[in-house]
Amino acid sequence: MAKKLFIKTYGCQMNVYDSARMAEALAPLGYRSVEEPADADMVILNTCHIREKASEKVFSELGRLRALKDERPDGAGPMLIGVAGCVAQAEGEEILRRAPQVDMVFGPQTYHRLPDLVARARRGERALDTDFPAEDKFATLPDRPRAVSATAFLTIQEGCDKFCTFCVVPYTRGAEFSRPAAEVLAEARALAAAGAREITLLGQNVNAYHGAYHGADANGREEGLGGLIRRLAEIEGVERIRYTTSHPRDVDDALVAAHRDVPELMPFLHLPVQSGSDRILAAMNRRHTGDDYRRTVDRLRAARPDLALSSDFIVGYPGETEAEFEATLRLAEEIGYAQAYSFKYSPRPGTPAAEAAEQLAESVKAERLARLQALLNRMQTVFNEASIGAEMAVLFERPGRRPGQVIGRSPFMQSVHVEAAGDLLGEILPVRIAAAHANSLTGVAVAGGPAMPPIGGRAEVRA
Numbered sequence: 319m320a321k322k323l324f325i326k327t328y329g330c331q332m333n334v335y336d337s338a339r340m341a342e343a344l345a346p347l348g349y350r351s352v353e354e355p356a357d358a359d360m361v362i363l364n365t366c367h368i369r370e371k372a373s374e375k376v377f378s379e380l381g382r383l384r385a386l387k388d389e390r391p392d393g394a395g396p397m398l399i400g401v402a403g404c405v406a407q408a409e410g411e412e413i414l415r416r417a418p419q420v421d422m423v424f425g426p427q428t429y430h431r432l433p434d435l436v437a438r439a440r441r442g443e444r445a446l447d448t449d450f451p452a453e454d455k456f457a458t459l460p461d462r463p464r465a466v467s468a469t470a471f472l473t474i475q476e477g478c479d480k481f482c483t484f485c486v487v488p489y490t491r492g493a494e495f496s497r498p499a500a501e502v503l504a505e506a507r508a509l510a511a512a513g514a515r516e517i518t519l520l521g522q523n524v525n526a527y528h529g530a531y532h533g534a535d536a537n538g539r540e541e542g543l544g545g546l547i548r549r550l551a552e553i554e555g556v557e558r559i560r561y562t563t564s565h566p567r568d569v570d571d572a573l574v575a576a577h578r579d580v581p582e583l584m585p586f587l588h589l590p591v592q593s594g595s596d597r598i599l600a601a602m603n604r605r606h607t608g609d610d611y612r613r614t615v616d617r618l619r620a621a622r623p624d625l626a627l628s629s630d631f632i633v634g635y636p637g638e639t640e641a642e643f644e645a646t647l648r649l650a651e652e653i654g655y656a657q658a659y660s661f662k663y664s665p666r667p668g669t670p671a672a673e674a675a676e677q678l679a680e681s682v683k684a685e686r687l688a689r690l691q692a693l694l695n696r697m698q699t700v701f702n703e704a705s706i707g708a709e710m711a712v713l714f715e716r717p718g719r720r721p722g723q724v725i726g727r728s729p730f731m732q733s734v735h736v737e738a739a740g741d742l743l744g745e746i747l748p749v750r751i752a753a754a755h756a757n758s759l760t761g762v763a764v765a766g767g768p769a770m771p772p773i774g775g776r777a778e779v780r781a
């Protein structure tokens with residue numbers, strides 16, 4: 319009989335991808351994914367260490383799981399509990415010490431060894447594996463499944479060598495590593511053949527991608543992200559391409575040219591800036607100024623005038639003055655974001671900024687965050703309202719809450735709700751936008767309208 323596997327995912331899209339691959343690695347052992355932990359035979363928490371709140375969730379969830387594990391009926395066999403992801407990587411020993419109910423702890427670079435970890439756990443051993451192994455994790459994992467949803471993630475780059483002073487990622491994910499281009503293209507072909515129409519390329523610094531070609535004629539040649547996007551766009555069935563998260567320092571000319579030339583590359587880019595103050599950017603070790611960022615955005619917009627932008631911001635970095643915070647507000651307003659994420663600075667153990675003397679009071683951070691979020695929300699509303707009356711190509715991804723409702727994405731990552739009679743899931747259809755809300759749009763599928771190319775594009779937004 320199939321065993322039940324419940325995976326709970328925290329953190330970034332890379333964890334979402336990793337969770338999918340963990341499930342695939344466990345399928346040959348007879349595990350099938352379920353939606354509830356209650357009677358699961360194995361529960362995995364795929365965790366995030368980026369901010370204090372994210373990490374804290376792990377131990378409270380482990381408390382709940384302990385109760386579930388204790389309640390297992392006789393004869394059901396023990397519930398195996400695994401902790402994966404970035405908290406596991408950073409605090410593996412601590413988890414085993416504090417949480418006796420945990421059977422397996424493994425990091426983002428070792429989940430391909432799950433079959434071995436499970437075998438050890440079944441023997442009653444508590445297994446810890448947080449190496450940074452030399453072997454290619456991806457080459458060891460089973461092939462992608464034969465059926466996937468219309469939108470798929472594909473990790474092409476892992477780790478980070480940038481060491482921003484506030485950030486744990488270089489410690490939890492390890493050094494920057496790009497998957498070989500041929501391996502990425504093969505996975506994209508498999509995803510497209512299995513039904514994916516949109517592929518989002520993932521990496522902590524996805525535009526630092528430089529995947530080698532192997533083989534006799536490759537001569538050590540490497541492919542950057544711009545070149546890789548061109549090759550992906552040629553794959554039959556790949557109709558939309560996105561990538562995240564990119565770093566402003568790695569936007570090279572080939573990538574800008576891809577935004578100009580490749581219609582499959584969607585006109586939406588998450589390009590985190592963190593702060594608008596040059597002093598704070600330097601203290602953060604971002605290694606660019608506010609004006610460098612503005613110039614990068616100008617180059618991208620010259621190549622793709624309808625490009626919509628998103629960002630991450632940190633407020634209340636140690637020593638940030640009111641004037642420096644206002645520089646962030648100014649930069650955000652000047653760039654004009656379609657959406658953005660903003661966070662209070664959270665001191666993370668082991669990072670340089672956590673040691674800084676001038677930590678700001680929680681109340682100052684909270685007040686600045688509220689002001690920045692008010693501005694970002696206003697900008698998002700303006701952006702969404704400008705879509706009213708426009709016709710956009712929407713890729714339908716999932717059923718809505720109400721019967722007959724389907725939810726899809728515009729080229730600009732807006733979530734679009736449509737009432738539809740037939741089954742639109744997986745379709746890319748023109749939708750006339752009727753109304754804008756804070757976080758979504760509603761629209762009507764354009765019936766009998768002219769056939770529209772299955773891509774987003776300049777001509778489609780007539781706002």
Ligand code: SAH
Binds near residue numbers: 368630631
């Ligand atoms: N690689 C990406 C960021 C990954 S982390 C990049 O370079 O942009 C996602 C976001 O979390 C960051 O962009 C940053 O805004 C936020 N973040 C990271 N560390 C943080 C910390 N210590 N406190 C608050 N926010 C943080």
Ligand code: SF4
Binds near residue numbers: 479480481482486
């Ligand atoms: Fe963290 Fe900076 Fe690396 Fe992004 S670039 S993952 S913020 S260290």
Ligand code: F3S
Binds near residue numbers: 330332367403486
């Ligand atoms: Fe979190 Fe790790 Fe992603 S810390 S943001 S899960 S890389």
